[in-house]
Amino acid sequence: MTQPIIALHHVTKRYGDATILKNIDLTLEPGKFYTLLGPSGCGKTTILRTIAGFTDATDGDVLFAGDRINDVPANKRNVNTVFQDYALFPHMTVAENVAFGLTLKKRPKPEIAERVAQALKLVQLADYGDREISALSGGQQQRIAIARAIVMEPQVLLLDEPLSALDAKLRRQMQYELRDLQQRLGITFLFVTHDQEEALAMSDEIFVMSQGEVLQSGSPVDIYDEPINHFVADFIGESNILPGKMIADFQVAFGGHQFECADAGIPVNEAVEIVIRPEDLTLTDPANAKLTVTIDTQLFRGDYYEIAATDSLGNDWLIHSVNPAEDGESVGITFRPQDLHVMRFGEKEAEFDARLETYETEDESHDEP
Numbered sequence: 001m002t003q004p005i006i007a008l009h010h011v012t013k014r015y016g017d018a019t020i021l022k023n024i025d026l027t028l029e030p031g032k033f034y035t036l037l038g039p040s041g042c043g044k045t046t047i048l049r050t051i052a053g054f055t056d057a058t059d060g061d062v063l064f065a066g067d068r069i070n071d072v073p074a075n076k077r078n079v080n081t082v083f084q085d086y087a088l089f090p091h092m093t094v095a096e097n098v099a100f101g102l103t104l105k106k107r108p109k110p111e112i113a114e115r116v117a118q119a120l121k122l123v124q125l126a127d128y129g130d131r132e133i134s135a136l137s138g139g140q141q142q143r144i145a146i147a148r149a150i151v152m153e154p155q156v157l158l159l160d161e162p163l164s165a166l167d168a169k170l171r172r173q174m175q176y177e178l179r180d181l182q183q184r185l186g187i188t189f190l191f192v193t194h195d196q197e198e199a200l201a202m203s204d205e206i207f208v209m210s211q212g213e214v215l216q217s218g219s220p221v222d223i224y225d226e227p228i229n230h231f232v233a234d235f236i237g238e239s240n241i242l243p244g245k246m247i248a249d250f251q252v253a254f255g256g257h258q259f260e261c262a263d264a265g266i267p268v269n270e271a272v273e274i275v276i277r278p279e280d281l282t283l284t285d286p287a288n289a290k291l292t293v294t295i296d297t298q299l300f301r302g303d304y305y306e307i308a309a310t311d312s313l314g315n316d317w318l319i320h321s322v323n324p325a326e327d328g329e330s331v332g333i334t335f336r337p338q339d340l341h342v343m344r345f346g347e348k349e350a351e352f353d354a355r356l357e358t359y360e361t362e363d364e365s366h367d368e369p
């Protein structure tokens with residue numbers, strides 16, 4: 001593995017009796033786009049502040065390129081932050097704002113001018129240097145805040161909900177721009193959001209947080225397809241989460257029937273939860289179906305119908321279908337074994353990874369001649 005640019009080892013943060021971060025371990029590799037995702041108050045900003053040096057960890061180590069930096073002051077860390085409210089100086093021009101950090105460092109004037117011009121070009125506002133901050137739109141102010149951070153040439157850029165003040169359309173555009181900028185700069189971004197769509201769209205790797213803990217980390221696809229528990233499944237994307245029981249390896253029961261699934265290593269008869277994404281369900285004739293449900297209601301969402309239904313045991317189902325159904329109609333649903341994902345109650349990420357390893361390795365050994 002590449003030497004991490006940032007690592008947190010067993011980082012805990014307490015304010016009085018309240019434990020805000022609980023034994024956080026995370027590593028960031030150079031040049032990747034990472035996201036801290038979780039509901040309000042789960043500790044995302046506190047992690048950024050700990051890395052930036054604005055907050056001290058109560059316990060644990062903060063490493064930069066392998067060196068412990070707990071005692072290094074914020075202005076000596078090769079890390080810059082873009083804040084949620086941009087924190088631009090309203091009485092300065094755009095160029096003066098972007099130049100601020102370099103001026104503080106007493107860099108020569110021609111160097112400052114060149115680096116400011118370069119940073120403004122990178123955020124596509126090359127001609128805006130003389131503008132007043134108040135004469136910029138929200139999206140432009142956002143880009144200036146980013147220019148002011150990247151002009152310092154940090155190895156790590158921390159972004160605290162930088163898109164939250166923008167309207168939906170501009171927000172989408174800025175998602176593309178930020179991703180593109182990260183790839184062009186080739187530096188590490190650690191982005192904070194509570195918006196799961198934004199996290200899925202932009203990140204190489206996501207850390208899903210709840211109540212001061214990282215519950216799961218992985219690529220957007222891994223986290224979407226194999227959420228570790230109810231919280232993650234529910235927080236990321238739309239899902240059907242049903243109570244079930246493990247019958248055997250690769251066999252699970254729910255909704256009154258047994259089904260083939262892609263999960264193993266769980267004791268027989270253990271109570272589990274099953275996740276199926278609404279887009280993995282297909283409406284079909286009840287005669288060919290795996291389960292029959294009754295349609296309660298449906299909403300037209302433009303490119304699909306979002307259908308709410310109930311099975312014979314009273315479980316609620318959400319189905320995305322390109323075809324509409326009739327309210328009150330009894331319809332069949334089908335799904336593939338690989339679209340079921342079984343979750344154990346209370347399983348931690350390390351246990352989940354270890355379990356997956358056992359049967360994924362077994363699978364490979366079955367493949368050998």
Ligand SMILES: Nc1ncnc2c1ncn2[C@@H]1O[C@H](COP(=O)(O)OP(=O)(O)OP(=O)(O)O)[C@@H](O)[C@H]1O
Nearest residue numbers: 015018020038039040041042043044045046047194
């Ligand atoms: N200086 C402080 N003193 C006491 N408690 C604090 C302090 N700073 C943060 N907290 C508490 O720590 C918890 C985590 O806050 P943090 O800002 O890290 O959450 P967050 O996930 O970034 O939330 P949001 O998405 O709302 O910004 C909150 O309950 C907050 O009230």
